[in-house]
Every structure is written in structure tokens, then in C-alpha cells.
Amino acid sequence: MKTTRSTAPAPTAQDEYTVDVFTVVNGAPVQWRVDTRTTLLEALRDSSGLTGTKRGCDQGACGACTVHVDGARVVSCLMLAAQVDGRQVTTVEGLIDEEGRLHPLQEAFVRHDAFQCGFCTPGQLMSAVCLLREGRAGSDAEIREYMSGNLCRCGAYDNIVAAVREAAGGGA
Amino acid sequence: MTATKPDLGTWVGKGIDRVDGPHKVTGTAPYASDVTLPGMVHAVVVTSTVGAGTITKIDTSALLTLPGVRAVFTHENFPRLNPSPDVLFGEAPTAPLQDGRITFHGQEVALVVADTSQEATEAARLIEITYAAEAPLLDPAAGQPEPLPLSPDTSRGDTEAGWAAADVRIGATYRTPENTNNPLGLMGCVAAWDGDHLEIHDTTQGTIALRKTLAAMFGVPESGVRVRVPYLGGGFGAGLNQWPYKLLAAGAARELGRPVKLMLTRPQMFRLVGHRPDTEQQVRLGATRDGTLTMIEHRATVLSSIDFLAVGLITSGTGHLYACPNVATVERTVRLNRRYPTSMRAPGEAEGNWAIETAMDELAYELGMDPLELRLRNLATDLDPASGKPWSSNGVIECCRVGAELFGWSRRDPRPSSMREGDLLLGWGMAAAGFFAYLPMSQARVTVYADGTAAVRSAATDIGTGTYTVITQLAADLLGLHPQQVDCRLGDSDMPASAQSGGSGLASSLSNAVIDAVSHLQGELLTLAGADSPLHGLGPDDVVCRDGALCRRDDPSVRVPIADLLAGQGLVEMSGDGRLRPPDAAAAGMVHAGAYGARFVEVAIDPMIGRLRVRRVVSVTDGGRILNRKLARSQILGATVGGIGQALFEDTLTDPGTGRVANGTFGDYLVAVSADVPDVEVVFVGEPDRYTPSGTKGIGEIGLVGVAAAIGNAVHHATGRRMRDLPITVDQLMM
Structure with missing residues (x-):
């Protein structure tokens, strides 16, 4: 956009x-x-x-x-x-649609356990949605670089990368 | 102790998604900062600008004329509070605003309350305070060493004889800096009074501990204090203590007769809710030529604040990991004009393991021995070397062997700087790890309903580890239900009392309470079975709940629907209360073992610019019975990130003149970000632990232990430079 x-x-x-x-x-x-x-x-x-x-x-x-x-x-x-x-x-x-369904990234975050305490999660999701739109999910290294403005003190980074990678592969 | 082993295995262990996941990804999980109450006003803490001394004057008159400002509390008008009761892990911080004494830079000195947070923040900035400042005591060498109650000195054998008998000896000093817990969730609370009843939405890790402190200090019945923490934005130990901000909010709310919301700022998170304190440690190791340890000596000094002691535990694991006959540990603290210390993820072990496992690597190089072989030769897996009794379980050797295999350790050329990739120096390092067993008391209530569903209730908090989920899975197995039929609610002190989420103790404590509660529930249900019932005369452990029915354990086809049992007495639900029933340690004839681990790390260092990247981590953990594979893996992943931060970034700096935190923002205090973290391979080994029916061990902290030492040892392997002070920074790596 x-x-x-x-x-x-x-x-x-x-x-x-x-x-x-x-x-x-x-x-x-x-x-x-x-x-x-x-x-x-x-x-x-x-x-x-x-x-x-x-x-x-x-x-x-x-x-x-x-x-x-x-x-x-x-x-x-x-x-x-x-x-x-x-x-x-x-x-x-x-992020949820009119029917209340989760965004594919939200589903991927749950499936990959891409959060623990959940406090950073809304910010991670909003960054990840833009990252996909910006075409910055070409590799794990690129995802990591463009998600590095979002701190996760519980340390869920590997799972966040996996969730974003999956959502990117799914054509989101 | 429940006589019969519970039937686990349908849901326990499975990597199901977090039951609270949908709330967390939609932003609907309510944290304390999200709570708004009618008539609520906002409080902002004002902190001292000197590191020691006394307040001589606070002029608040001008503030009260500002828009929206309702009150300014100082030591001159804040209510007098009763002394703090005993709290978990030692002393409580002193009550705030009781006198004008300043013991550290950034201490609470006033509270401004206004209609909006903007108005309160503005007024707080304009407050004028005059101090009789004194020179803060900041040099540990100038302080008075004193013992730590939780870390007594220990000694076995004769360390000097062991030193004399050694063929190879090493001795060195290791340092770890102050690290700040910094959970992403800013800590704070909303406090509201109704007469003598207090309800507080807070960010504590322990609802019951906070209830006790608030009741005692405000002189109200514990029965009327309710602490609510359904969700917690992390804590890593920062939520374990009854910090002054909670008392400030509750006191202001009582004085004003309105709900008060008080959220700390990020800079205040560096000063008002604790940190992992600095340590300096001396280690001496001796070994015979074949690598058998002849002595271990571990001396540690950890820094405390004036009014609040550090937890310590730096040396507490040292005598238990390796089978060495001669071990001495000495731990002291020094009180300085520094902010409050507390526990931070893997308290004590995070610091102590850095020193011991670096020293072991140094010893291996002195011996000319593979560092892995040195560990395998000395790790104590059968008997606790301190007591001579068998461990309830100990998989540390398996951790080392499995990790080495997965990592490819046998391909390591031990010579420093021998492994290269282009211009990069590669380093492979490893460390063994243990974390103490801790089993605090918890209670839980399990309820079954006529419609076949069930509920679990406990005051415990889910700090993000997945307590809601694993307790749901456990109850589903115990009751023979699908997890979707089990409703688990936590985080409310009006529910059965529970331990805090901390010390890696909650999963074991609470899961055993749930096992006990289900046994009692079965007993209660049996009282409803009349003389004509096929279950009549059976005992609580002769039956099991399955699919909404109470069944004979040895013949589940003999069953009575729970709905029928309830309806017979006009009941709609039945509950069983349970608690942890720890075994009698002496009668059990074993020592309760904590979790174990082994960490293997590859680093790549660009010697021209000193850039270090952690490229590979294999993390193997003996966590006893794993309740949820997916969530357990997340615990180890997250702790690995914490360990990378401890190794490479985290360093809370204190200005040596004033005692001020010099880098107290997320812009200046570095933590590991996504780009700093490699893909981590997480593996669990070991068996269910024998000590309690759940078979679990705590795994929230063990994953951090050993990461820093493995990285430091990998740096030595890459560069030949021995790292003894954390964090490892560029200036230490430039060639």
C-alpha cells in the first residue's frame, strides 16, 4: 500500500x-x-x-x-x-477478517509457537505483515534482519522466523 | 504422595498449540497495563537524582495547581506502612516514602497522581527536590563483605591437599556484569480499594506472595486482598519481589479513594524492579594428569543494595556437578549504593556456570585434553557428590554425548585458530550445565461438571512458559478428556494458593498438585456411589475418570457417568482440592535432581573488525518428563537467546561518580535481536524424574545455563584468547 x-x-x-x-x-x-x-x-x-x-x-x-x-x-x-x-x-x-478469522500470519504464529508471554506479539505481527508486503521474506537472514526492530525478551525469534517463512511461502 | 502413578501419555508430551495462543495473537489477552477502571487516576513515580543522602526539601505546592493533578505524595504525607513480612528469597525492599533517606540513584522519592498519564508525567518533571547529597559508596573494595543467607559456605574434603596432589592447576578471576531483566511488558499495576478490601491487577510472578505483603503492610486481612495476573508480559525474575511501586499505587489509591494506575517507564525498569547483580569470582581447579579433578575452589562476591540483599546462589551448584572429593565454596556480598538486585533467569547458575565452565575449558587446555572428555571423566551422574546419595535422575552425561554427536564435535581440531572459513576464524566450544531442583508448595482445584467438562483453578501465573497449556494437557489425561473440554484458569489469588512462576519450580509443583486434586476428586465422586453402584467400596486410586465417567481402573468397562453420580445427590459439579505432597527426602533415599544440559556452539569471528557471530547452537537438556514438546523447545530456544545476550551484549553500566544507570534504555542497553540468533537445535534426553509423580523437572532456566561459557570457550578456540569477563565485546576480539 x-x-x-x-x-x-x-x-x-x-x-x-x-x-x-x-x-x-x-x-x-x-x-x-x-x-x-x-x-x-x-x-x-x-x-x-x-x-x-x-x-x-x-x-x-x-x-x-x-x-x-x-x-x-x-x-x-x-x-x-x-x-x-x-x-x-x-x-x-x-488483522482478523470480517468473519473473525485469523490472518494467516496469526495462525502461523500460533502453530509455530512464535511467542511466549505474548507481549511483543502484536508488534511482531504488524511488522511481519508489512515485511511480507515489502517483499522482505526472501530468506531467513532477510526475515531476521527486517524483524530485528521488534525485541522479544522471551526469545521466540527462531519460531517467529519459521512462522513468517511459512506465511511467505503460502503466498500471503 | 499419591500411591498410584498417574496415567499420562495421551496428551501429556504432545506439542499442542498454546491454549492462550488465539488471545495473544489478536491482542485480546489482558495484561495489567490494559486494565481501566471507572474513576481511575494515573500515577507517575519521581526518582532521586543523587546516589546517597537525604531529602531536605520537596516543594509540591506549584504542582498542585497544574491541570489534572490530584495529589503529590512524598515521605512527608505518604501513609506509614507496617514492616514487610518475610518474603521469598530473603529480605523485602524497604517500604517507600517513609523517610527522606536516599540509598541509590533513581530511587522512588515521590508519586504524582493526575487525571491522565500525560498530566502526571508533566507534573513529575516539574517537581523540585533539594538533597543533602553524600558521596555514594560504589566501590566493592571499600564495602564490608557479609555472608548470604541462601548461599552458605560449603566444604568437603581438603582442597589444599587436593591442590597439592594435582599435576595440573589453574586459577583465575571471572567477572559477570549487572544485567537487567527487562521483560517486554513494563511492570506496573492498577490498585483499587473498597473499604478494607484491595484488588490489584499487577505484573507479579506470584499472586499469593504479593497478597501476603500487601495485607501485612496495609494492616488489612489477607482474605480481603485479591491479586489478579491472568497474563504477564514476561518477568524473568523481575516479578518475584514485592517492589515499592506496588505499595505506592495501593497507598495512593487508599488515600484518594480512587483506583490508581501506575506503570513504570523503561528507564525505571532498570532501577526499580531488580537485576542480575555483578559478580567477581575466583576459581581454582586441580587435576591429575589423566584429567581427574582433585579439587575445586569457587569464591564469589556479588553486589547488593544498601537495604536489599542479592539472592546469590552463584556457588550453590558448584559442589554437585562434578564428582570431586575436595570442594570449597565461599560466597560474600557487599552492600553498596546500588539499585535493588533480584533473580534473573537462571539466578546464580548463569553467573557461576560462566566461571566454572570457562575454568574447566582452561583446565582441559592445560591438560592437553578434549574439553568434552574432561567433562565426561568428572561429571557425577549416579550419586550427588555432596551427600553421597543417588540422584532422582541425572542425564548430564547423555546430554554431553548426544550433543557432541549432533554437533559433530569429533571433527574439532582442538588447536586455537586452527579452523577457518575464508578470512573467518571458526571456534567450537561447549559447556555442561545444571540447575538446582526447587519444589515450592502449590495447590489446585479440579472440578467436573454434569455436562462432562472440567476446570482447573490455581493462583499460579503463566509467565509465558505455557502453564495454562501444560496443566490443561495434564488434566485432560488425568480425567480422560480432550483438552478442549478442560478450562484452566490461573493468575488470581482468590483461587487455590500457588507458588510463583520462578525458580523453575512451578510446572512440577502445580502438576503434582493437580494429580493430587484429581485423586481427591475421585474420592469425592466415590462418596456419591451408593451401595448398589458397581463402584461401591472402591478407593480413590482404584478408579479413574474417563470420558465423563468414573471407571474401575483395572476394568474401565465398569463405569458410571459422572452426571448420574452428581444428579443422584442434586449436585451440578464436584471438586477435588490437591496440593504438592513432596516425598520425605530421607525416606525417599535420593536427592531431588534439577535439570541438566550440555551446550555446543560454533562462532565465526572476523578478526579484522572483531565481529563475532554465533552460527550454530546445539542445546541438549535433561528436563525429566516433558509436558509439551513444542512449548518445552520454546523454553530452551528463548533461554538460548538470553544466554547469547548475556554472553555478547547485556551490560548495565553504572556511572562510577554518581551511581546512576548510564545506559538505562533499550536504545543503549543491548539485547539479542533476531539477527543475532542462529537456528538452534534443541534436543531433550533423559527419563521422567523419580522424585514426584509428575516426573517433571523445571526447564524455564536450564536452557540459559552454559550458553555463555560455551560461546566464550568457542571464542578461545577461534582466537586463542581466553574470555573471562562478560560481555564479550568487539574490543576483546580485534586482532
Whole structure:
């Protein structure tokens, strides 16, 4: 998916600390009235109740908060909520289809035991979905390189690689 | 102790998918950080900017005028708490905000509570604190060594005589740095009071231990405190202690009459929830010319904080792995103005094994002997060399042999720098490993329902190891059901009490409690069988549950549907409570063995730029009965990653002037990422352990033990340079 900048006007400031944000999350229009300092991560979790996206460091270093903005992976802790005004956001909650079926990568993660505590998993999945789209699953080494922005402290890396490899082979 | 061995084998051992997998991949598994309660306010911890001294003034008046700020707690207004009760593994950290004393840089000094986390964070940044700072005590040599309660000195034989009798001797000093547990899940909690009742959603590894501490320190009945941890974003030991942040949140919630959410930041995770402390270790080994060990001496110093001692256990395994008649271990700690230490994955063994298994490699080279042969000659597999009693099981030799075969060890040219691939130097190294047996108490309740389904309940936490799944499999076998008919719920202190997930003790502890619970359940069901029942007069172990019926064990065709038994008394369910029933150690005539392992590693080093890659790992483990092959493999894989991190990256640096953590972020503190990890070959060997009916051993930690030493020994093989200080970094490898 191509990344496009919003042509919408700048978000409307209510007062010094409040801003209205109009965005689309997992295909549904959403309006947030949030503190101007609110990150995309916080808006998703606190304003929309989409707690699947995790906070692991708040410094863009662990990847647990990875979501898609206009189809590209971003760490949502380093993006202000106001920056997604007029843009499309996809979170882990948006990976299942209309019938509630798991995305092939989600199934592969379960089958290959590609997680343990599960805390980094939503971010791993969101990175992996983009990695497949970007055509970066050509080899295990390439998968490892392009998944290395997502830390897994339980150490499930080998199983994550296996899951991504399988999903890539399946034409996902 | 249950008299009859349980019938396991239909589901136990199978590599079924995690039962909580769908929740984890859809983001619907609720962690403490995901909890929101009506009226909840947000708390942010303020930490000290000096490493020692006293607070002389905190000015909070300006903060209270900021938008959304509801309260600022300091030592001047935070409620006084009762002393901490005894806790697992030694002392408890002192209660927070009771006085103005500062014992380490980054200590809790205030708590700001506001309507939103942004408002609380902003206010916390503006707080003004004045200190009477003192020079922090940071040099171990200037501290006072003291013994560690959990790591007493040990001695057998005569080490000086063993030293004198040796043909070959080595002695060296080994160091391991501070490592920080850093589970991906930031630790924190949501605390809410209703009168004297407290409910807390937390990131503890032990719900019952936290309940005890909260009840005692707030002076409320333990029966009214509920700790909930259905999911836990890792811990690796950081969730074992009753850290001050939990008391801060609970205290603030009580004072304000509102639920309080407190989540630590990543930098705070380096200071407020423990770490694997630094060690310095001296090892002396002596051997006769044929490689028989004549003495082992292991001295360790581990660093502690002023108010909270390290666990230690650095030397505790040393006297048990090798059959050597003369062994002495000495372990001391020094209290410094450093942050709290705690257990981190494979506590003690991670550090101690580095020293001992590196020293064994050094001894092998001094002897001119294959390092594998030196291990095989000395490993103690039949008797525990400390007590002289037989092990309940010990597969360490099999681990070594199987690993060597799979790795191709016989093709190794032992000469340093002898194996090359183009410009790269290859190194092959190995290490043996053990992890102590630990069997804490757990209880569980097993319930059967009229519709043929069953439930298991326990307060235990699944830290990510797969407790939900393996307990489901075990109960399915014991009850003769499909795992989908068994509902396992954990992580709630209102359920039967359980040990923490830690010390590699939970799987054995809880699975034996479940076995006992099913036996009691069968006994309860038999009380429903009237005089005309074909099961009348049988004992609890004469029957088994199969497919929703209670059956004669020796003739399963004699069966009564559980639904009929229940309906006869107007019941809709029946439960059996069970607990671990450890065997009487003396009567058992054996020593409870922990898990064992052997690690074989290939590294490739580019000598021009000092780049080291771990290319191959073969990891063999004796884990007793394996409850789920897929999940067990994941435990070893993950621990291998932890071992690679310990060997090559992890190093929490302390500024020598101030005592501040100098690299306390994920940007600066390096951990192993996907690209650092090769494909790891994981193999299990050994038999079900004889000590308990489940036959299990803990496998959460053993996989890490030996990885660092095998890597260090491989580096020596590649380069001829002996690695004695972790982590192994580029500057040590440049040629």
C-alpha cells in the first residue's frame, strides 16, 4: 500500500492542551479529543480502547507498539495522535477478517509457537505483515534482519522466523 | 504422595498449540497495563537524582495547581506502612516514602497522581527536590563483605591437599556484569480499594506472595486482598519481589479513594524492579594428569543494595556437578549504593556456570585434553557428590554425548585458530550445565461438571512458559478428556494458593498438585456411589475418570457417568482440592535432581573488525518428563537467546561518580535481536524424574545455563584468547 499524506486541514485546537483528531482505525472512522501531547499509542489504547497495541519502551526502541499508518509500519509511541488526522491506521485488532478469522500470519504464529508471554506479539505481527508486503521474506537472514526492530525478551525469534517463512511461502 | 502413578501419555508430551495462543495473537489477552477502571487516576513515580543522602526539601505546592493533578505524595504525607513480612528469597525492599533517606540513584522519592498519564508525567518533571547529597559508596573494595543467607559456605574434603596432589592447576578471576531483566511488558499495576478490601491487577510472578505483603503492610486481612495476573508480559525474575511501586499505587489509591494506575517507564525498569547483580569470582581447579579433578575452589562476591540483599546462589551448584572429593565454596556480598538486585533467569547458575565452565575449558587446555572428555571423566551422574546419595535422575552425561554427536564435535581440531572459513576464524566450544531442583508448595482445584467438562483453578501465573497449556494437557489425561473440554484458569489469588512462576519450580509443583486434586476428586465422586453402584467400596486410586465417567481402573468397562453420580445427590459439579505432597527426602533415599544440559556452539569471528557471530547452537537438556514438546523447545530456544545476550551484549553500566544507570534504555542497553540468533537445535534426553509423580523437572532456566561459557570457550578456540569477563565485546576480539 502506498503511503499518502493527508490533505485534510490541520487538526483543530480546542485550547492549549486539547486537539480534535479525525482518523480511520481498522476501517472505522474515529474522532479523538485528546491532550496535544498524546501519542498515537496512547490514543489507540486509552481513547479507543484498542489495548492490543503494547507499550514496551515509549522510546521507539522495542517495536511492541508497531501499527500501520497508511499501510506502512510505524512505532506508535513516537507519533503524536494529531499526526494521523485524515490517515488510515491499522492495529492488531484489524488483522482478523470480517468473519473473525485469523490472518494467516496469526495462525502461523500460533502453530509455530512464535511467542511466549505474548507481549511483543502484536508488534511482531504488524511488522511481519508489512515485511511480507515489502517483499522482505526472501530468506531467513532477510526475515531476521527486517524483524530485528521488534525485541522479544522471551526469545521466540527462531519460531517467529519459521512462522513468517511459512506465511511467505503460502503466498500471503 | 499419591500411591498410584498417574496415567499420562495421551496428551501429556504432545506439542499442542498454546491454549492462550488465539488471545495473544489478536491482542485480546489482558495484561495489567490494559486494565481501566471507572474513576481511575494515573500515577507517575519521581526518582532521586543523587546516589546517597537525604531529602531536605520537596516543594509540591506549584504542582498542585497544574491541570489534572490530584495529589503529590512524598515521605512527608505518604501513609506509614507496617514492616514487610518475610518474603521469598530473603529480605523485602524497604517500604517507600517513609523517610527522606536516599540509598541509590533513581530511587522512588515521590508519586504524582493526575487525571491522565500525560498530566502526571508533566507534573513529575516539574517537581523540585533539594538533597543533602553524600558521596555514594560504589566501590566493592571499600564495602564490608557479609555472608548470604541462601548461599552458605560449603566444604568437603581438603582442597589444599587436593591442590597439592594435582599435576595440573589453574586459577583465575571471572567477572559477570549487572544485567537487567527487562521483560517486554513494563511492570506496573492498577490498585483499587473498597473499604478494607484491595484488588490489584499487577505484573507479579506470584499472586499469593504479593497478597501476603500487601495485607501485612496495609494492616488489612489477607482474605480481603485479591491479586489478579491472568497474563504477564514476561518477568524473568523481575516479578518475584514485592517492589515499592506496588505499595505506592495501593497507598495512593487508599488515600484518594480512587483506583490508581501506575506503570513504570523503561528507564525505571532498570532501577526499580531488580537485576542480575555483578559478580567477581575466583576459581581454582586441580587435576591429575589423566584429567581427574582433585579439587575445586569457587569464591564469589556479588553486589547488593544498601537495604536489599542479592539472592546469590552463584556457588550453590558448584559442589554437585562434578564428582570431586575436595570442594570449597565461599560466597560474600557487599552492600553498596546500588539499585535493588533480584533473580534473573537462571539466578546464580548463569553467573557461576560462566566461571566454572570457562575454568574447566582452561583446565582441559592445560591438560592437553578434549574439553568434552574432561567433562565426561568428572561429571557425577549416579550419586550427588555432596551427600553421597543417588540422584532422582541425572542425564548430564547423555546430554554431553548426544550433543557432541549432533554437533559433530569429533571433527574439532582442538588447536586455537586452527579452523577457518575464508578470512573467518571458526571456534567450537561447549559447556555442561545444571540447575538446582526447587519444589515450592502449590495447590489446585479440579472440578467436573454434569455436562462432562472440567476446570482447573490455581493462583499460579503463566509467565509465558505455557502453564495454562501444560496443566490443561495434564488434566485432560488425568480425567480422560480432550483438552478442549478442560478450562484452566490461573493468575488470581482468590483461587487455590500457588507458588510463583520462578525458580523453575512451578510446572512440577502445580502438576503434582493437580494429580493430587484429581485423586481427591475421585474420592469425592466415590462418596456419591451408593451401595448398589458397581463402584461401591472402591478407593480413590482404584478408579479413574474417563470420558465423563468414573471407571474401575483395572476394568474401565465398569463405569458410571459422572452426571448420574452428581444428579443422584442434586449436585451440578464436584471438586477435588490437591496440593504438592513432596516425598520425605530421607525416606525417599535420593536427592531431588534439577535439570541438566550440555551446550555446543560454533562462532565465526572476523578478526579484522572483531565481529563475532554465533552460527550454530546445539542445546541438549535433561528436563525429566516433558509436558509439551513444542512449548518445552520454546523454553530452551528463548533461554538460548538470553544466554547469547548475556554472553555478547547485556551490560548495565553504572556511572562510577554518581551511581546512576548510564545506559538505562533499550536504545543503549543491548539485547539479542533476531539477527543475532542462529537456528538452534534443541534436543531433550533423559527419563521422567523419580522424585514426584509428575516426573517433571523445571526447564524455564536450564536452557540459559552454559550458553555463555560455551560461546566464550568457542571464542578461545577461534582466537586463542581466553574470555573471562562478560560481555564479550568487539574490543576483546580485534586482532
